[in-house]
Amino acid sequence: MKKTDIETQNLTKHCNEDLILAVLQDGDKHGYQLALEIEEKSGHYFRFNHGTLYPILHKLEKDGKIKGSWLKDDSKRKRKQYSLTAKGRKYLERQVAAWKEFFDRFIGIMEEIE
Amino acid sequence: MKKTDIETQNLTKHCNEDLILAVLQDGDKHGYQLALEIEEKSGHYFRFNHGTLYPILHKLEKDGKIKGSWLKDDSKRKRKQYSLTAKGRKYLERQVAAWKEFFDRFIGIMEEIE
DNA sequence: CGTATTATATAGATGGTCGATATATAGAGA
């Protein structure tokens, strides 16, 4: 169970982290925007409450998977813009493969194929 | 996020519960056997430690999704055999569909399709 | 006869999520 970053443990955590990284693929975004976009893109299926969102962002930044910088547009309200790092991008690639393997094995058992 | 029993929250919990229910589809089993079978069927991908396994079994029984009965074979050591109830079977069917929806939406965002 | 395996069970520690709360700015409407 240590083959990938996805474990039967902490699925939710990895799911949340990976969704955030994925949405950062097509451009830098700030936290609030990330949450809205994930909700919209998934047809309101996935939803972040901000009590969960911000600690995850801080963790991802600490891990070096994203990089945040405060915007000082004067005109705008304070925002922290996040961008995917090279490390985060590579990690995300591996995760997509890992999630697919997870689901193949999971559905394999759920549907009694074999 | 309340549409199905699968939520972005508690994914692991649902995953664990559903794997157990799934393996009970093809016959009654006891706890220890269930864990071994899930591990084997998944090529050692999924693994239960018994500190997690037994509380889940008790919960599923309390929920009425499985039914346990102690075997008193005399010859055998004490075992609690579990069988899937009608309620559990219906629940499992719904969950397979729910997991597929979950994964479709999830991979949709992960791969930036749309 | 002792050790490993089978088998079930619980307790304490850990850690992640949820809901509530705090703070502050921008824009809409009265």
Add this chain to the structure above:
DNA sequence: TCTCTATATATCGACCATCTATATAATACG
């Protein structure tokens, strides 16, 4: 102008699920 809502970030305490460790006991094997 004043208030309410939406935007935007952040933290804290309560809750709950999992993990590790521990307890118990019977059977199989050497």
